[in-house]
Amino acid sequence: MTTAVTRPHTVTARITTPDTPPAMFTATVFMNTARRHSFDDYQPGHPLAEATRPDGSPLRLVFHTSDRITDHEAAAAADAAFAVGNRQRPDDNGQTWPTDIRFVSVGDVIKVTGPDHWIVYLSVDHLSFSAVPEPTNLTGLAGTRATNRR
Template identity: 65%
Template sequence: MTTAVTRPRSVTARITTPEAPATVDAPAVTVVLGVYTVTVFMNTAPHSFDGYQPHHPLAAATHPDCSPLRLVFHATKPITDHQRAAEAAFAVGNHQGPDHHGQTWPADLRSVSVGDVIKVTGPDHWILHLRIDPVGFTTVPEPTTLVDLTGTRATSRR
């Protein structure tokens, strides 16, 4: 069974506009919808390659002058969620390129590895802590055992 439907009448009009010049040198514009800020907490517990445990002491990664090292990623392709921001931070932390502001991982700071924790602050200011696992990441509660290595940095190799 079919039912008849009445549509409103429509009018189509052609609007002519002057032609644009053939060559227009417009600057490329990148729209940034938000920013992911990432802080890496280095696990300083002995034998932490087995993975992060809540009682393990963590120290925030720092620059050589001991100022906080915060990686920045724009919320554009391919960084579209907290997981991708953590993956990008892991890559930077293993000397695989810079963050979106051109910041690279300090040469005298050990690489990011299993057992460390990545703190991701998202575009809407939510915060998520991710444990680095042998494969991927797992969400964990905010770490409570933070140590201040100001002046010494977390440079030791495990």
């Protein structure tokens, strides 16, 4: 003979409290410095220079997950970094794009690190972003001490 056993329902929810920091994306922009690139799409092997702050330290843009950027949406984080890189807004920590670096444009590469530490590299295209392999030709830093020519 069997008897029915009633089990309580289990509900799992993610609750963000003031003590729980929101999940975030970080974005690092690599400026394409190829002499003949002329705002064409990024090609593996193009030389890239990492964007830096005026003091020469690496520039890491931070975006918290929200209605606009949710988990696993690297393109949304890249789009937010593109907006910062074109001086349209600051990142979620109030950081703005340095004035000694040109605007982010077609052919540049944005490295997006997600909340679970996954990484994707996205090339800035004419209308969107395309996943590319990790760049291997990093030539230095883009800032006051670097050449930012196109």
